[in-house]
Amino acid sequence: xxxxxKIRHFAFAAIAASLxxxxxxxxxxxVDSPAVFFLGKCIAFSIAxxxxxxxxGFTGILSLGHGLYFALGxxxxxxxxxxxxxxxxxxxxxxxxxxxxxxxxxxxxxxPILTAVLIFAIxxxxxxxxxxxxxxxxxxxxxxxxxxxxxxWAAYSMFIALSPYTNGNIGITDIKSIFGAVRGAANYxxxxxxxxxxxxxxxLVYIMxxxxxERKFGKILAAIRDAENRxxxxxxxxxxxxxxxxxxxxxxxxxxxxxxxxxxxSITPSQMTISYSITMVVWVAIGGxxxxxxxxxxxxxxxxxxxxxxxxSMVDIWQYIIGAMFCIAILFFKGGIAGLFSAQIPxxxxxxxxxxxxxxxxx
Numbered sequence: 001x002x003x004x005x006k007i008r009h010f011a012f013a014a015i016a017a018s019l020x021x022x023x024x025x026x027x028x029x030x031v032d033s034p035a036v037f038f039l040g041k042c043i044a045f046s047i048a049x050x051x052x053x054x055x056x057g058f059t060g061i062l063s064l065g066h067g068l069y070f071a072l073g074x075x076x077x078x079x080x081x082x083x084x085x086x087x088x089x090x091x092x093x094x095x096x097x098x099x100x101x102x103x104x105x106x107x108x109x110x111x112p113i114l115t116a117v118l119i120f121a122i123x124x125x126x127x128x129x130x131x132x133x134x135x136x137x138x139x140x141x142x143x144x145x146x147x148x149x150x151x152x153w154a155a156y157s158m159f160i161a162l163s164p165y166t167n168g169n170i171g172i173t174d175i176k177s178i179f180g181a182v183r184g185a186a187n188y189x190x191x192x193x194x195x196x197x198x199x200x201x202x203x204l205v206y207i208m209x210x211x212x213x214e215r216k217f218g219k220i221l222a223a224i225r226d227a228e229n230r231x232x233x234x235x236x237x238x239x240x241x242x243x244x245x246x247x248x249x250x251x252x253x254x255x256x257x258x259x260x261x262x263x264x265x266s267i268t269p270s271q272m273t274i275s276y277s278i279t280m281v282v283w284v285a286i287g288g289x290x291x292x293x294x295x296x297x298x299x300x301x302x303x304x305x306x307x308x309x310x311x312x313s314m315v316d317i318w319q320y321i322i323g324a325m326f327c328i329a330i331l332f333f334k335g336g337i338a339g340l341f342s343a344q345i346p347x348x349x350x351x352x353x354x355x356x357x358x359x360x361x362x363x
Contacts, residue, residue, distance in 0.1 A: 005214065008293040008338065012206055015296060019043070019199050023192045033183070036191060037263050038307055042300050043198045044260035049283045049295035050209050051252030056281065057289030058213055059245050060225030061140065064277050065148030066253045068155050069123040071272035073254025076122060078172040078267045079106055080115035085176060097164025105165065119258050120251045127250035128243065135239040135246070140228070149274050159269045171268030175261060182262075198259045202296075205252055209292050221245060222290075253280075282322070286329040288336025297337050 022039055025031045048070050055061050082091060088110055090102050108114045130151060134144060159166045166172070176182070182191040212218055223231045224238045231238045261267050270276065279302075287298020302322060309318035333340050 005210075007341075008291060009210070011338075012293050012296060015300070016199065016203055020196075023188075023195060026188070033185075033188075033191070036195060037182075038303075040195055040198055040263035041260055042303050043195075043202050044256045044263065045280075045283065045299040045303060046256075046296040047202055047205050047259060048253040048256030048280055049287070049299040050205050050292060051249035051256070052280050053284050053289055053292055053295040054209055054213070054221075054245055054252070055249040057284060057291065057295070058218060058221040058225065059242060060228075061242060061246065062145045062281070063148045063246070063249070064145045064274060064281065065152035066249070066280055067274070067277035068152045068272045069127065069250040069253040070257040070260070070276075070280070071155075071159075071267065071269070072123045072126070073119050073257030074261045074267040074271060075166070075172065075257075076109065076115060076119045076254070077178075077258035077261045078175050079109040080112065081175045081178065081261070082172055083110050085174075091167075093167040093170070094164060099164050103165055119254055123250040123254040124247050128247045131243040131246035135242040138239070149277075152272060152274055152277060156269050156272050159272070166269075169269055171266055171270075173266040175265050175267075177262040183265075194262050198262070201255060201259060205255065206292060206296070209252075213292065217241075282326050284336075286325055286336055288333075288338030288340075291335065291338040294336045294338035301337070 019039060022031065022036055026033060026036050048066065051069075052063065052066050055063050055066075083106065088102065090099055094103070108118060130147075134147060139147065160168050162168075177190060177194045178197075179190040179193045181187045182194060213221065220231065220236060220241055223234075223236075224241060228238050257267070257271070260271075283298035283302050284295045285298070286302060287296065288294025302325075305322060305325070306318065309315075309321060314321070329336050
């Protein structure tokens with residue numbers, strides 16, 4: 001077990017080190033700036049995927065609504081950055097919607113400190129309210145998944161309806177990063193700053209998640225996943241652990257959304273749709289649930305496939321390719337890609353060596 005953990009940490013260190021040299025590759029002309037923006041988005045997706053792995057991979061709670069928390073974090077960051085751009089004045093879409101003064105819900109985002117708090121506080125409060133009620137009633141399995149979908153759909157409809165405040169399905173666009181403009185060769189320094197800040201956020205989230213699951217807390221989560229009733233009989237309030245990890249995973253997903261906005265330059269309600277949430281689950285499933293590193297690998301791998309396959313000759317079939325990868329991972333690779341390299345391949349190698357030894361002894 002300890003060897004598997006070391007391998008996972010080494011794999012993450014290799015990924016982080018590879019990402020760290022990307023800005024140098026850009027300066028050397030070996031990669032272009034769109035590739036850097038794309039990798040920045042993948043970092044954001046990886047952060048969100050780690051949150052999903054905590055709630056699904058380790059606790060066994062399949063949430064199909066984490067796109068909502070991802071988008072809430074993105075909107076909080078976007079609102080602050082938009083206020084920076086307008087100097088605290090109302091935006092064009094607010095004018096179009098008939099508003100003459102800055103709405104009350106926008107005013108907290110004038111403060112960078114309050115924005116940093118709200119990025120985590122809003123999704124944490126919502127998930128705490130929902131999770132506390134649902135888990136106390138011992139709702140689980142497919143019923144929880146349906147409720148998480150319904151919550152996401154309700155939020156999506158609300159954001160579309162409140163167009164004077166959210167700009168409807170267009171969302172908040174033309175956003176600069178927290179360090180200023182990042183597009184164009186003249187703004188490479190700002191791009192490097194946000195890229196390294198995002199990478200640091202990913203490293204911190206990975207370390208925190210690994211610390212939690214490698215301690216007694218992680219074993220309790222696994223016990224809830226494998227035998228929740230026995231966990232209750234052992235004296236643990238499983239509902240409290242489930243509520244806590246649900247809130248934590250929501251906050252982590254929101255952090256991913258906040259990072260995403262800085263690279264994407266916009267946030268729309270499409271980021272909180274059910275299909276977006278399901279896509280996040282696919283990242284974790286293919287990468288390897290219950291491993292943390294699998295969430296990172298899956299987020300990068302699937303988005304790299306989409307990035308390269310969604311244009312050119314594969315434009316009509318790339319979604320089928322991603323779907324086939326998901327089916328293959330579920331049917332044949334129990335632990336996803338992470339499990340394939342940390343468990344299945346070593347097991348095959350062990351059996352091969354054992355077979356060779358038996359043949360040599362028989363000979």
